[in-house]
Amino acid sequence: MLRLPQFSVQTPATLEAALGLLAAHAGRALPVAGGTDLLPNLKHRLAEPEVLISLAGVSELRGISVGADGALTLGAMAPLDQIASHPDVIARAPALAQAAGIVASPQIRRMGTLGGNVMLDTRCRYINQTHFWRKALGFCLKKDGTVCHVVAGGQKCVAAASNDTAPALMTLGGELVLRSQAGGERRMKVDDLWKTDGIFNKKTRLDELVVSVHVPAQHAGHHGAYGKLRERESFDFPQLGIAVRIDLEAGRVADADVAMVALQARPLHLKDVADTLRGTTPGAADFVAAVDKVAERAHQQCHPLPNIPGDPDYRREMVPVYVRRTLLAAVGLGSRPVA
Ligand SMILES: Cc1cc2nc3c(=O)[nH]c(=O)nc-3n(C[C@H](O)[C@H](O)[C@H](O)COP(=O)(O)OP(=O)(O)OC[C@H]3O[C@@H](n4cnc5c(N)ncnc54)[C@H](O)[C@@H]3O)c2cc1C
Ligand code: SF4
Incomplete structure (x- = not known):
């Protein structure tokens, strides 16, 4: 034990x-x-x-509320199962509700919180092990050692951000409300939170707490979805996590975004998504062609490392498949991929 x-x-x-x-x-x-x-x-x-x-x-860290402007304020201590099942979150930020709803298992979602998920430590197959196991291997840069076992000769830890809600919050323009005794209150976009250093991949101070997460009111034609590749559908960290936002105006795509997790130390936005999808009509051939192009570019942009469980070549081949399916699911054209 x-x-x-x-x-x-x-x-x-x-x-x-x-x-x-x-x-x-x-x-x-x-x-x-x-x-x-x-x-x-x-x-x-x-x-x-x-x-x-x-x-x-x-108690100041609890609760979920909607402001007069339609923005959501989510307390850092809001449990993930509350985020997943809250009618205002489902209606206003569907990708976030879906992401929170497939973290780990039901028991863990009842205990685990949004703040803890955003601040989750990075993960690696060589670090999330017992001390005995890590000692037998010779430890590594992230804790107690001097080498990286993922990148031979590497001087930087590339453990993977593995928090499901992070990419969803990034596509939604989410902001953290942070507080410390010395620095007072400040706000930081979830986009700006990350560093590429797997040892500690966040730009927060050690004496700072996440108080709440602010999700601004979304476009009137907002659609969103979260897709997740994992080893066991019943409970598991992501091998890929894909959050999608598509805003429609008069039936056409006005704006779009895709963010991904479980690749490297920071979650990342795919490039050129909005430019590729803008003006296309979900259900029509131009949309399907644009989705295929985004999926193909995702394959070019994403290079999974052998940092977390799951064969990196397989994970890379799944990138376009999951991006495509999650984009289609966001606008009701198929079910979202969650296994
Ligand atoms: C079997 C198993 C499967 C899991 N699967 C997943 C998964 O699929 N996806 C996923 O994303 N996670 C997964 N997790 C990880 C974890 O359960 C969730 O990320 C959960 O949301 C963490 O929240 P928590 O409240 O328990 O955080 P804690 O464990 O309490 O804290 C996590 C980190 O955040 C810091 N922290 C917590 N709250 C704050 C705050 N308000 N301000 C500043 N720092 C804070 C803590 O100091 C700690 O470093 C899994 C865990 C287990 C054991
Ligand atoms: S990537 Fe993994 S093996 Fe390499 S330093 Fe980070 S935790 Fe250690």
Whole structure:
């Protein structure tokens, strides 16, 4: 049985108290939300905090609401199953509801939160292992070692961003509301959150918390979908995650976006999607031809690495298939790919 290391747990009841504790234990503390990723990682000694600051009692971090302008505010502690089943999220941000609804398994979605999902650590087949296993291999750059086992001679960790909600939030123009005691409140586009460094792939401060996620009101003709390739349909991290937004005006594509996860340390937008699809009519031949072109370009742009489970050549061949099917599903032309 894998045991947790020694640490103390603080249970603040307010956001101010949580921020104060993070500041007081700077660099030695980590926030814990649902704990569904952090606790297994602690068992594997991927992080060794002296203090865990539980956000479970901080009511300011909960709730889902719609503003007068139609924007969604989603508390960082909103559980994923609540995001997936909330009528306002389903109606206004379908790709996000779908992405949240196929994270892991039902039990994990009840514990796991949106904030924890956005802030999820990167994953790699050589790091998400026991300490004993990693030691036998000789550790690696991300923790305790000096080499990368994915890229021979590599000096940069390329562990993969594996959070399903990240690409969905990127296509929706989502923004994080962040707070720290020293820096106060600031907003950051989810697009701007990422670094290409798999050791820590986010531009947040160590003493900062995600308070909420803001999803602006979408176009009146908004459509969205999330497709996911994974080993087991019942529960698994993505081997590819594909979020799609298509905005229609008078039956034609006015704007579109595709973002993907589970390739490299940062989720990425596909290039030229809007220019290729704009002006085409879903259901007509021009749309199908444009979708095929986007899928073909996705194949050129995406080069999965042997960083997460799943043969990288197979994952690459699945890129155009999943991009195509998710684009069609977004406008009701087929079912979205989820296995
Ligand atoms: C078997 C299994 C399968 C899984 N499958 C998937 C999957 O398919 N897709 C997927 O995306 N994830 C998956 N996960 C990972 C995880 O369950 C989810 O990502 C979940 O949403 C994490 O949320 P949490 O609240 O449990 O985060 P926690 O584990 O509590 O925290 C995760 C990280 O975020 C930080 N954090 C949490 N809240 C905040 C905050 N408000 N501000 C700043 N930092 C914060 C923590 O310090 C920690 O570093 C899986 C996990 C398991 C065990
Ligand atoms: S990509 Fe390389 S350095 Fe990063 S976790 Fe995997 S093996 Fe370690």
